[in-house]
Amino acid sequence: MGIKKILEDRIQVVEKVESWEKAIEVGAFPLVKDKKIKFNYIENMIKNIEELGPYIILIPGVAMPHARPDENVLESSISLLKVNEGVKFSENTDKVYLMFCLAAKDSSSHIEIIEKLMEVLSDEEKIEKLIKAKTKEELKSFL
Numbered sequence: 001m002g003i004k005k006i007l008e009d010r011i012q013v014v015e016k017v018e019s020w021e022k023a024i025e026v027g028a029f030p031l032v033k034d035k036k037i038k039f040n041y042i043e044n045m046i047k048n049i050e051e052l053g054p055y056i057i058l059i060p061g062v063a064m065p066h067a068r069p070d071e072n073v074l075e076s077s078i079s080l081l082k083v084n085e086g087v088k089f090s091e092n093t094d095k096v097y098l099m100f101c102l103a104a105k106d107s108s109s110h111i112e113i114i115e116k117l118m119e120v121l122s123d124e125e126k127i128e129k130l131i132k133a134k135t136k137e138e139l140k141s142f143l
Contacts, residue, residue: 027081054089
């Protein structure tokens with residue numbers, strides 16, 4: 001099962017967001033809607049970044065917001081938000097265009113999701129296409 005199958009319909013594209021906090025909220029909302037997480041998990045993701053900085057930026061242009069497994073995660077899952085104009089997490093970071101919001105129910109059940117995501121992230125050409133994609137359909141075709 002590839003990352004596209006794991007993401008299912010939890011892929012969104014927006015032109016811009018006013019802040020990284022809003023980007024996380026928008027990006028993780030499909031996980032709330034699909035009953036994979038409770039809204040408090042989104043607050044935990046934001047709190048982690050406020051406390052620890054933008055450690056969630058994996059490679060230029062790509063971030064993976066997440067928080068520790070807890071009772072707010074109902075099922076390990078992932079969603080994708082593409083911000084066409086990008087969003088900055090701090091003055092010292094490049095813009096992030098792809099946000100893979102990860103929810104881990106426990107310390108191991110999300111490993112397959114991470115493995116599938118790493119397959120995508122290790123392909124520079126694919127990342128470039130995903131960052132340039134402007135629609136949900138384009139994103140899906142490159143995943």
